[in-house]
Amino acid sequence: MSKALETILEIDLSALTHNFNYLKSKLQPQTKFLAVVKAFAYGSDSVEIAKHLQKLNVDYFAVAYTQEGIALRDAGIKTPILVLHPQSINAETLIDRCLEPNIYSAKLLNDFITVAEQQGQKDYPIHLKFNTGLNRLGFNQKDVDTVVARLKSTTAVYVKSIFSHLAASEDLNEKDFTLQQIETFKAIASSFKSKSGIEPWLHLCNTSGIINYPEAHFNMVRSGIGLYGFGNSELEDKYFKPIANLKSVVSQIHEIDKGKSVGYNRAYTSNRNERVATIPIGHADGLSRIYGNKKGFVLLMMRKPISLVMFVWI
Structure with a gap:
């Protein structure tokens, strides 16, 4: 006699592979791919999703919080992990677990450098987020000089990437706003490079940015919801396969x-x-x-x- 079905969440890894490959088909071969697996991989299973994407040679993962990154490390994930919303109190743990912080404020930059120096770190990878219009986390364009000056005072960290986040890349009615964000980001990147002498990776595009703004793919793109089967429009949704089925x-x-x-x-x-x-x-x-x-x-x-x-x- 078969066991009665209870409430289960089925995850279709073949659909995940399909979505990953579809998004990759939009990129130039040299463009890196960051998979966002925050919030239990958008309500599925971050460990199983990350394990599968690691087999597909994804370049980076992103999580929201430090504990999410720890869970992936404990599960054997070796791929680099960007923590999007770390706090100063997490600095020692981030370094101990080889997690790379998004640095979005002067306080966090100073606090993380202090801990990195105390631990004798050299060139520990960090990522700088700049605000270009979403108006949540991030340095402002006027902060470039301050950030560069602080970075020049230490060898404990190095900037792996600078990035920002598009506010309305799925809404073509907001195309002018998105194009302005792209131009602002390019100006920030140019200023940072010329003043710091550093050539970090640049990444700006989310799922809809990948689809709608190929000119802004830069060195790497980030996808969350697209991996899980949604293209943010009726036109694009037909090319994606939802990965989860709740029964x-x-x-x-x-x-x-x-x-x-x-x-x-x-x-x-x-x-x-x-x-x-x-x-x-x-x-x-x-x-x-x-x-x-x-x-x-x-x-x-x-x-x-x-x-x-x-x-x-x-």
Whole structure:
């Protein structure tokens, strides 16, 4: 007798390979590829995703937080890992686990250099982020002189790359804004190179940037959501394959009368006699309650015909 199916998340690594190869086909052979595996690889499994991409010879990984990088190192990932949102308190751990920090502020730059010097590091790789319009993390263009001066005062670190992030690369209505970001980034890179004498890698494009702005691929591109099967437009989505499939079972079916309520806070009230199915997945599993009351849907595969009006997750 086969084991009953419970709630599972299936990950299709062949779809991941397809998406990776499709994105790579957009690049020049010398352009490097950074795979973003933050947030459990966009809700899938960062370790399995990273292991597979490592076999495909991806050039870099990026995670959001230091602990995510540690998890990959503990799983045997040897590929370089960029930590996008480190804190000063993480400096020793970053160095100990061979993780490369995104340096986005003067405080973080000073704090990391101090720790690197204390540990006797020489030319430890760091990455500098500059703000070109997203207005979240990053140095501003006017900070180039200050950053260069601090870097010239130490041999503990070296700049592996400088990068920025496009705010609206998927929205062609915002093309002028994106083009301005690209020009701002090029100006920052030129200024940094001439004043520092350093030739770092440059990377700016995310998934939609890869697709829509080939002139801005520079030395490396970064892809997150594209790897997981989404092209950010109806035109591009058809070229990608979603890698994840969430499956569950029906635990119980209730017959409810007209006027009866279902779920927390009586959010749904039936306007006729109905059948309601409950499936064993819910808020504690990351399926937010905002998807209830006709805002979400499931696909039902039935062994025999049955009439259902709604599903409830627990």
